[in-house]
Amino acid sequence: MELAYSKKNGFSELESSEKEKVFEFCEGYRKFITKAKTEREFCEEAYQALERAGFVPLESIGSLKAGDKVYTVNRGKGIFAAVIGKKPLKDGINLVGAHIDSPRLDLKPNPLYEDNGIAFFKTHYYGGIKKFHWLTIPLTIHGVIVKKDGTQIKVNIGEDENDPIFCISDILPHLGQEQAKKPLGEAISGESLNIILGNIEADDAEKDKVKYNILKYLNEKYDITEADLLSSEIEVVPAFEARDLGFDRSMIAGYGQDDRVCAYTALQAVIDMGVPEKTSVCLLVDKEEIGSMGCTGMQSRYFENVLAKLCMLKEKETSDFYLREVLSNSQCLSADVGAAFDPNFPETCEKNNTAYINNGLLITKYTGSRGKSGASDAGAEFVAKIRNIFEENGVNWQIGELGKVDGGGGGTIAQFVANLDMDVIDCGVALLSMHSPYEIAGKADIYMAYKGYKAFFEN
Ligand code: MN
Ligand code: MN
Numbered sequence: 448m449e450l451a452y453s454k455k456n457g458f459s460e461l462e463s464s465e466k467e468k469v470f471e472f473c474e475g476y477r478k479f480i481t482k483a484k485t486e487r488e489f490c491e492e493a494y495q496a497l498e499r500a501g502f503v504p505l506e507s508i509g510s511l512k513a514g515d516k517v518y519t520v521n522r523g524k525g526i527f528a529a530v531i532g533k534k535p536l537k538d539g540i541n542l543v544g545a546h547i548d549s550p551r552l553d554l555k556p557n558p559l560y561e562d563n564g565i566a567f568f569k570t571h572y573y574g575g576i577k578k579f580h581w582l583t584i585p586l587t588i589h590g591v592i593v594k595k596d597g598t599q600i601k602v603n604i605g606e607d608e609n610d611p612i613f614c615i616s617d618i619l620p621h622l623g624q625e626q627a628k629k630p631l632g633e634a635i636s637g638e639s640l641n642i643i644l645g646n647i648e649a650d651d652a653e654k655d656k657v658k659y660n661i662l663k664y665l666n667e668k669y670d671i672t673e674a675d676l677l678s679s680e681i682e683v684v685p686a687f688e689a690r691d692l693g694f695d696r697s698m699i700a701g702y703g704q705d706d707r708v709c710a711y712t713a714l715q716a717v718i719d720m721g722v723p724e725k726t727s728v729c730l731l732v733d734k735e736e737i738g739s740m741g742c743t744g745m746q747s748r749y750f751e752n753v754l755a756k757l758c759m760l761k762e763k764e765t766s767d768f769y770l771r772e773v774l775s776n777s778q779c780l781s782a783d784v785g786a787a788f789d790p791n792f793p794e795t796c797e798k799n800n801t802a803y804i805n806n807g808l809l810i811t812k813y814t815g816s817r818g819k820s821g822a823s824d825a826g827a828e829f830v831a832k833i834r835n836i837f838e839e840n841g842v843n844w845q846i847g848e849l850g851k852v853d854g855g856g857g858g859t860i861a862q863f864v865a866n867l868d869m870d871v872i873d874c875g876v877a878l879l880s881m882h883s884p885y886e887i888a889g890k891a892d893i894y895m896a897y898k899g900y901k902a903f904f905e906n
Contacts, residue, residue, distance in 0.1 A: 457805045457843045457891035458697065469894040470696070472715075476893055477699055480707050481688040484606075485589045486524045486733045486743075487680075489547040489707060493526050493714055493731065494518060500718040502528060505753070511761040514722040519753055523591075524548075524733040524743040527753045528717050530904075532726040536758055537769060539776030540726040542869070543717070543900045544745065544860055545710035545783065546735030549703035550574030550882050552581060552640055552683040554590075558676060559644075561658035567641040568613075570683060574736030575882050578635035584884055585612040585686035586642060592671055592679040600669050602679075605686050612686045613642045642683060685884040697805060697890055704886040706735065708893055709782035709875040716900035726757070727904035735783070735860055745860040751867070771868070778829070779871040780903050781861035782896070785809045786849050787877035787889075795850050802847035802877035805889030808837070808899040810846045811873040816856025823861040825872035833872060833903070840902035843895050847877065874899065 461469065483489040494502075497518045505519040511531050518528040525547070532540075552570035560567055568588075572578065587605025594600070605612045618626050626634050645661050652659035665671055689701025710731050717729035734744030742749065754773060758764040787804040788796050802809040812830055815822025837844045849857055864871040876896050879887035 454803070454806050454845050456803075457807045457889070457895065460807075460843050461891060465894075469890050472894050472897060473699060473890040475715075476708070476711050477689045477691070477701070479711055480701050480703065483547075483707065484587070484684045484703055485549075485551075485682050486547040487591065488589065488603075489710065489731070490520060490523055490526055493528075493547075493710075494520055496714065496718060497526075497528055502718075505756065505760075508760070511757060521733075521743050521749050525749070526714075526729070526731040527750070528714070528729045528731075529757065530717060530720045530723055530727045531757075531761060532723040534724050534726075536726060536754075536761060536764075537772045537776065538725060539773065539778065540728050540754070541723070541904050541906075542728045542730060542777060542779040542864070543713040543782050543903065544730040544732060544779060544864060545713050545875075546706045546733065546739075546745075546860060547710045547731045548574070548733045548736050549684075549705060549707070550576045550736055551703075552576075552586075552642075554676070554679070554681040554683065556677050556679075558681075559658055559661060559673060561655045564648075564657055565646055566644040566657045566661045568644060568681075568683075569638075570640045570642060572637060572640060573682070577631070577883065578637065578640060579617075579631065580884050581640060582615045582617040582635065584614070586614060586683050587612060587686045588642075588681060588683055590679060590681035592669065592675050592681070594671070594675055594678070600671065602669070602681060613644065613683065615640055615642055687885055692887060698887050699890060699893070700885050700887050702884055702886065704876070704878055704888050705784045705881050706782070706875070708784060708878070708888050709896060712876075712893060712896035713782050713900045715897050716904060719901060720904055723904055728754075729900075732860060739860055739863055745863040775868045777867075777869045778832075779861075779864045779869050780833075780874040780900060781823075781859050781864060781871050782900065783859040783861075783873055783875045784881060784888075785811050785847060785873070785875060785877045786881055787879050787887075789879055795854055797848070797851050800846075800848045801850075802845055804877060804879060804887070805891040806877075807843035807845040808892060808895040809875055809877045810834075810844060811849065811875075812846065814849055814856065814858050814861070814873060817853060821856070821858055821862070823859075823865040823871060823873075825861075826870065829870045829872055833874070836902050836906045837899055840898070840906075842899040842902055843891070844899065845877075 648656035649660035
């Protein structure tokens with residue numbers, strides 16, 4: 448029996464055969480997140496992966512039994528995937544919930560304008576960003592434009608090596624003396640995050656000739672007019688592909704790992720399930736970065752509605768009472784990232800209660816800020832249960848807080864799951880540079896997230 452508790456680097460805890468699996472698994476992850484940079488793209492890649500694994504659309508079937516694998520898509524921006532268990536639903540389900548939206552720049556509804564011979568898109572940032580990160584990096588444009596008749600046009604420009612990319616300019620240091628005096632949070636205004644689009648004038652335009660030339664291009668390529676942009680959802684994200692980081696390739700650098708690292712690992716876990724005792728559900732939601740609002744966010748009744756449908760299809764139970772019983776007996780891992788200790792900025796963390804990169808899957812008992820304000824604080828009984836599942840199944844894990852007391856804070860979907868009367872705890876991968884355009888995750892942690900979520904489903 449070890450009296451003192453201590454944590455080692457997760458790579459040194461791995462058997463050599465498992466080390467290979469870590470690198471192989473992370474290569475799949477790296478490719479996936481390079482392709483899936485927005486919630487809509489993640490959703491599309493995810494349901495294709497589910498279909499390849501034998502999952503069928505929930506809408507296509509009339510009844511459910513143990514071993515059935517089903518999924519349903521929420522408005523193109525979220526997914527509910529389930530493997531039906533042997534036990535009745537009222538014994539509870541095992542839920543792993545992650546979010547697939549990430550901080551980014553959205554186009555404003557009326558984005559296109561010209562200023563002094565340069566055409567721009569105006570943006571409205573989404574989620575918590577440090578604005579200066581988004582200047583002078585290559586950007587790509589993703590999303591949908593929906594015409595009045597409902598025709599949906601997909602947009603994805605900048606990912607192909609033959610595509611152009613886009614960019615936001617910054618002041619040259621020679622003339623940046625006033626800017627340099629400002630606090631970091633005030634140096635760049637939200638209204639200056641304008642994307643450069645072009646500089647060639649259209650011959651046949653009377654005014655705003657560069658803007659008109661861009662409109663001609665958009666009309667030719669997408670068959671749209673400027674008014675069609677009013678009903679679009681276009682997201683601007685970094686052009687970077689996810690890459691191995693370090694001589695030893697122990698980490699992955701990439702955009703949007705909050706929270707696609709947990710979403711991908713949760714998805715793979717549900718895909719690799721056998722027939723579980725309790726129904727396993729992987730729920731991928733949108734809008735976490737802006738408070739889980741809206742009909743695709745965790746605060747929506749969507750999850751309960753789909754669960755009610757499972758009750759009807761599996762057990763012919765249609766009462767609200769039955770659904771409430773299912774929820775009360777269910778448990779959840781809120782699969783979201785945490786902050787890893789950064790030796791460059793040690794002052795932000797308390798070293799005994801922080802996560803370290805590649806030290807294992809991170810459990811965060813509570814988030815919140817100041818005196819745990821806004822936290823869903825998991826009960827000791829539930830922490831013990833999860834700890835036991837992980838240790839019985841060879842899952843390397845660690846526990847940590849999000850930074851020092853009074854250092855700041857944050858929240859996840861855990862509080863909204865808890866409102867449904869479910870036991871829930873935050874459990875995910877610890878990142879460096881979270882919410883930056885190029886976040887860093889440890890490969891041993893990514894693999895342990897997969898292993899941990901799978902073990903949770905199976906127990
Ligand atoms: Mn997150
Ligand atoms: Mn986040």
